[in-house]
Amino acid sequence: MSGTNHEDAARDRVTAKISDEIVRLLAAETGHGATRAWTTLGDDLIVCVLQGVLSKGEQNLVRSGTRGVVLRTREAYQEMMEREAVAAVEQISGRTVRAFTSANHLDEDIAVEIFVLEPLADGSRETAPRRARAARPAPRRPGD
Numbered sequence: 001m002s003g004t005n006h007e008d009a010a011r012d013r014v015t016a017k018i019s020d021e022i023v024r025l026l027a028a029e030t031g032h033g034a035t036r037a038w039t040t041l042g043d044d045l046i047v048c049v050l051q052g053v054l055s056k057g058e059q060n061l062v063r064s065g066t067r068g069v070v071l072r073t074r075e076a077y078q079e080m081m082e083r084e085a086v087a088a089v090e091q092i093s094g095r096t097v098r099a100f101t102s103a104n105h106l107d108e109d110i111a112v113e114i115f116v117l118e119p120l121a122d123g124s125r126e127t128a129p130r131r132a133r134a135a136r137p138a139p140r141r142p143g144d
Contacts, residue, residue: 014092015039021088022048022113029081031055034111044098046089046115053104053111062106070106078102078113089115 019037027033035052054062058070086097099116 011041015041017092018046018048018089021092022050022085025081025084025088026050026053026077029084030077041093044117044119046093046095046117048113048115050111050113052109054106054109059109067106071104074104074111075102078111085113086115093117095120 018039023033023037032053032055034050037048037050039046039048061070082100086100090097096118097115098118101114103112
Protein backbone atom coordinates (compact mmCIF):
# COMPACT_ATOMS: atom_id res chain seq x y z
CA MET A 1 0.00 0.00 0.00
CA SER A 2 1.46 3.36 -0.97
CA GLY A 3 1.90 6.14 1.58
CA THR A 4 -1.00 8.10 0.12
CA ASN A 5 -3.35 5.11 0.18
CA HIS A 6 -2.31 4.34 3.76
CA GLU A 7 -2.93 7.98 4.77
CA ASP A 8 -6.32 7.97 3.02
CA ALA A 9 -7.32 4.74 4.80
CA ALA A 10 -6.25 6.16 8.18
CA ARG A 11 -8.14 9.39 7.47
CA ASP A 12 -11.26 7.43 6.48
CA ARG A 13 -11.08 5.45 9.74
CA VAL A 14 -10.90 8.68 11.74
CA THR A 15 -13.82 10.29 9.93
CA ALA A 16 -15.96 7.15 10.20
CA LYS A 17 -15.21 6.88 13.95
CA ILE A 18 -16.14 10.53 14.49
CA SER A 19 -19.40 10.11 12.53
CA ASP A 20 -20.28 6.95 14.45
CA GLU A 21 -19.50 8.54 17.83
CA ILE A 22 -21.49 11.72 17.18
CA VAL A 23 -24.49 9.65 16.00
CA ARG A 24 -24.16 7.40 19.08
CA LEU A 25 -23.96 10.40 21.39
CA LEU A 26 -26.96 12.07 19.76
CA ALA A 27 -29.03 8.89 20.10
CA ALA A 28 -27.95 8.35 23.72
CA GLU A 29 -28.75 11.91 24.76
CA THR A 30 -31.92 12.59 22.75
CA GLY A 31 -33.40 9.13 22.12
CA HIS A 32 -33.07 9.71 18.36
CA GLY A 33 -29.87 9.50 16.32
CA ALA A 34 -29.36 10.27 12.64
CA THR A 35 -30.24 8.20 9.59
CA ARG A 36 -27.01 9.23 7.84
CA ALA A 37 -23.80 10.96 8.87
CA TRP A 38 -20.50 11.91 7.32
CA THR A 39 -17.46 13.80 8.53
CA THR A 40 -15.00 15.99 6.65
CA LEU A 41 -11.51 16.86 7.87
CA GLY A 42 -9.76 20.10 7.02
CA ASP A 43 -6.43 21.53 8.12
CA ASP A 44 -7.79 22.84 11.43
CA LEU A 45 -11.45 21.92 11.04
CA ILE A 46 -13.70 18.90 11.47
CA VAL A 47 -17.30 19.06 10.22
CA CYS A 48 -19.82 16.33 10.95
CA VAL A 49 -23.06 16.45 8.95
CA LEU A 50 -26.04 14.56 10.36
CA GLN A 51 -29.14 13.85 8.30
CA GLY A 52 -32.50 12.63 9.57
CA VAL A 53 -32.07 13.94 13.11
CA LEU A 54 -35.57 15.24 13.85
CA SER A 55 -38.04 13.10 15.77
CA LYS A 56 -41.59 12.73 14.45
CA GLY A 57 -42.75 15.24 17.04
CA GLU A 58 -40.15 17.77 15.92
CA GLN A 59 -41.07 17.20 12.27
CA ASN A 60 -44.73 17.85 13.15
CA LEU A 61 -43.78 21.05 15.00
CA VAL A 62 -41.81 22.26 11.96
CA ARG A 63 -44.79 21.52 9.65
CA SER A 64 -47.16 23.36 11.99
CA GLY A 65 -44.98 26.47 11.97
CA THR A 66 -43.50 26.09 15.46
CA ARG A 67 -39.91 26.18 14.21
CA GLY A 68 -38.57 28.28 17.07
CA VAL A 69 -39.43 25.61 19.63
CA VAL A 70 -37.56 22.99 17.61
CA LEU A 71 -34.52 25.21 17.12
CA ARG A 72 -34.37 26.06 20.84
CA THR A 73 -34.69 22.37 21.73
CA ARG A 74 -31.96 21.39 19.25
CA GLU A 75 -29.73 24.16 20.62
CA ALA A 76 -30.27 22.84 24.15
CA TYR A 77 -29.39 19.29 23.02
CA GLN A 78 -26.21 20.52 21.38
CA GLU A 79 -25.18 22.51 24.45
CA MET A 80 -25.87 19.45 26.62
CA MET A 81 -23.70 17.23 24.38
CA GLU A 82 -20.87 19.71 23.75
CA ARG A 83 -18.45 18.46 26.40
CA GLU A 84 -18.79 14.80 25.36
CA ALA A 85 -18.67 15.60 21.64
CA VAL A 86 -15.51 17.68 22.02
CA ALA A 87 -13.87 14.98 24.17
CA ALA A 88 -14.73 12.31 21.59
CA VAL A 89 -13.37 14.34 18.66
CA GLU A 90 -10.19 15.15 20.57
CA GLN A 91 -9.66 11.50 21.51
CA ILE A 92 -10.35 10.16 18.00
CA SER A 93 -8.48 12.86 16.05
CA GLY A 94 -5.60 13.38 18.46
CA ARG A 95 -6.14 17.14 18.10
CA THR A 96 -7.30 19.82 20.54
CA VAL A 97 -10.66 21.45 19.81
CA ARG A 98 -10.45 25.24 20.00
CA ALA A 99 -14.15 25.94 19.40
CA PHE A 100 -17.36 24.01 18.81
CA THR A 101 -20.58 25.18 17.21
CA SER A 102 -23.69 23.64 15.71
CA ALA A 103 -26.34 24.56 13.18
CA ASN A 104 -29.64 23.04 12.09
CA HIS A 105 -31.53 23.23 8.82
CA LEU A 106 -35.06 22.16 9.69
CA ASP A 107 -36.49 21.96 6.16
CA GLU A 108 -33.80 19.50 5.08
CA ASP A 109 -33.59 17.76 8.50
CA ILE A 110 -29.83 18.30 8.70
CA ALA A 111 -27.62 19.21 11.65
CA VAL A 112 -23.98 20.23 11.38
CA GLU A 113 -21.45 19.90 14.20
CA ILE A 114 -18.35 22.05 13.60
CA PHE A 115 -15.10 21.60 15.51
CA VAL A 116 -12.39 24.24 15.00
CA LEU A 117 -9.01 22.77 15.96
CA GLU A 118 -5.94 24.36 17.50
CA PRO A 119 -3.22 24.69 14.85
CA LEU A 120 -0.59 21.96 14.92
CA ALA A 121 2.42 22.94 17.04
CA ASP A 122 4.89 22.27 14.20
CA GLY A 123 2.92 24.46 11.79
CA SER A 124 2.40 21.58 9.37
CA ARG A 125 -0.76 21.40 7.30
CA GLU A 126 -2.85 18.32 6.87
CA THR A 127 -4.06 17.26 3.44
CA ALA A 128 -6.93 19.09 1.78
CA PRO A 129 -10.42 18.43 3.11
CA ARG A 130 -12.35 15.56 1.63
CA ARG A 131 -15.59 13.79 2.33
CA ALA A 132 -15.42 10.41 4.01
CA ARG A 133 -17.71 7.44 3.65
CA ALA A 134 -21.02 7.74 5.45
CA ALA A 135 -21.33 6.10 8.81
CA ARG A 136 -23.74 3.26 9.33
CA PRO A 137 -27.34 4.45 9.74
CA ALA A 138 -28.44 4.65 13.34
CA PRO A 139 -31.23 2.27 14.34
CA ARG A 140 -34.66 3.90 14.45
CA ARG A 141 -36.69 3.55 17.61
CA PRO A 142 -40.43 2.92 17.48
CA GLY A 143 -42.28 6.23 17.34
CA ASP A 144 -39.37 8.16 15.79
